[in-house]
Every structure is written in structure tokens, then in C-alpha cells.
Amino acid sequence: MIRYVSKPRGVGRRCAAQNTLRKTSAQNNRLRTTCLIRISLIPPSFLPSLLPSLPPALSLSPTDSLLPPSPLPGYHAGSDDRVLRRKQKGLWEPLLEFVGSDSVLGEGVAVLDGDFVLGSLKHSDEVVRRAKELVWGYDVWELTALQAVTMEAKSLLVGLCVLEGFLTADAAVAASRVEEEFSVEQWGLVEGGHDMDRLNNDVQIRAAVLLLDTLKMN
């Protein structure tokens, strides 16, 4: 029998409190027991040989939601991932081509395809300079519309495409909702969740585009 040893006092207290409840709800206790019985008994020298047999945690890394879209190097993506990637490319590649043209940001926009990315994108200095030049050149009305689209699409490039007249409202909405719409296709629409997101996204982006249109109607 292994004696329970909890180093941080908070964990001990939480476990004690859980023991007074039903056993099925004692999550902390289970984690602690796993730590003490399974992991601590493995000698460190055995760990490398055991790595292939530790799939539960490691096998999730290729599809971790923090990481970029599949397919990842060395990872055979499922058909769903390939379909999503195809949709993303179909909608985003024309935008990247446009912003990569000389009249907008020029070459040097960093695009990462299939790599693990946890840091920021490394755009060329020229791209950053031209982006600043564009953003600093907008008036307050355009700037507010840019911010609305950028924040809604989580992409400055989509915002610039709208401001520079390359994207219509419909196309901007589509480009900003690829993943969620794919998820709706695959798993169905969650009432009060997906539909509200869709509505909010639609209203925000269309209002920004309409604001830009009114500036041309004097």
C-alpha cells in the first residue's frame, strides 16, 4: 500500500473534501493516485523506452486545438482535416495573393502551412512597414471599420482586403467563419451558440462594410 503524500497543502485539503463526497466525483484524488502509483514507480532510465506506449497524452499533440490546421508533417490527417484545409485554402489563397501583390503589402507575408506554430508570424520588415503605412493612412471612419472587421475575422489581412475593396461583405463573412461553419457541417448547429456567433459575425462585418459604403455616397 502506498501512503498518500500531498506536498501542496491545497491538494491535500481538496482531496480530503472530495473523500467526503461520492467517490465518482473525486477527480483530484484520482489524479493524485495515478501520479503516485503509476508515474512515480517508473525509474527514470525506463522512460525513453516507455514513450511509444504512452499514447493518451502524446497522440493528441498532432490535433491540438492550439496548433495550426492539418496536415502536419509526418501525420496522416483524417479526411475531415483534409476537407477543412481545402476549404481554408479555397477561401484564403486569393486573399493572400491580393495582399501579396505590390499594390498592397508586397511579397514577404509569412504563411505557415503544416508546421507547429506557437509563436508569432515572421513577416518581412517591408510587409510590416507597408501594413503600418496603410493602417496609419486611414481616417477615423475607415479605421473603425477596419478594427471591426479585423477583430471579427481575427485577421488584419481580411480587414485590409475589405478596406482596399477586394472583398465584399459576403466574402469577408465567409473567410472569417471557415472553421466554425465546417464544424456546423460535421456536427450540426448548436442552438444559442453557432447561430448567435453567425448572426453577430454577420452584423458586425456587414455594418462595417456599409459604413465604408456610406462614405462614398455624398
Place this chain on the structure above:
Amino acid sequence: MLLSRSVNLARPSLLPLLSRPFGITADNARVEEVRAAAADRLQGRVKFFKAVGIKTLGESASLPSAFSPISAGVDLSAAGTKAKTTTLTPERLASLTPRSVPTPAFHTVVLDGRALKTPAKNELALPTPALAHLIAHEWDYQASHIEPSSMPMMILASTVLDQTSADKDFVRKNCMNYLFNDTICK
């Protein structure tokens, strides 16, 4: 030991931490200001006007004003407080002039003959009649109660007049931050 005993959500010193959005500083006095502004919000209140119209800003300058129920800034931004009051100086008008309309005739929306103001009590100076018409329609569309979420153009215009024009660099930097984590590049 009960966790709730040590955390009193109503304690004023914790409120800024709980409600403050990123990048915006706040102290207790500011929280009180925002609370007062939030109390002034008219969301859900009974429609208080009958006639909606637009006028050029020159005509409405001498009119009494109506406080806008749209509160884009109850998030502790300047728009949510009543502290800031600006008037339409030539410099202010110049800063609101769009690139596409070099000499705009600024319009505003009037409710029962009273000129509408933004949440920060700025003049609702709209550079084109088209935008003024859109916002007037949003107000006219209100049924028995005011619903600000059904007025996206009013919200955008208020954001321009209260927030973007007050600190353009903040908005520019906010936009630029997205470039380095742009969704369509990953």
C-alpha cells in the same frame, strides 16, 4: 474552508480587476463613473420619442440635445463616462473628415426635434447624409422599447466619435497586433 468567505465580489477594490478589459486602466473612481453611466443606459426602456429625422449640423447646433442610450463604452472606456464633453470646433470637424469626402456637410439625427448625442455626449456628427439616414432608420425601427443591439451603425458611429477620434493610435496598434497572429496565414 469556504472559498466564498474570502472573496467578496461586491468589494469595490476588486471590481476593476473583474471588469477591466485588456489594456485599459481603471481606478475605483472611474468604476463609479462607469456605474453611473451604465445606470443611464436606456436599453430596454420604453421608446421616448415619436418623430425621427436628420438635419445638417449647422441647423441643429442651437437645438437642445438628447442623450443617446447607446452605450458602447460601459467597459470602462471613455465612451462610457459622462466626464468628457467636446464641442464641434473646426479642428474637431477636420479630424472627423473622411478621405473620400474632402468637404463634407455634417449631418445629425434628431429625435422629436432634439439633436442626438453619443454616449460621451459628443455631437453625433455624421459626414454623409446617407449615414445619417441609416442611423435615423435604426432609431425609427425601434418598437415599444429601445434595443441598442439592433442599431449597429449607431454603435459604429459612436465608436468613431467617442473612441477612435480620441485615441487613433490605440486603434491602429490594436489592428496591427493581429498581423502577427493572422488567422489566414496559419
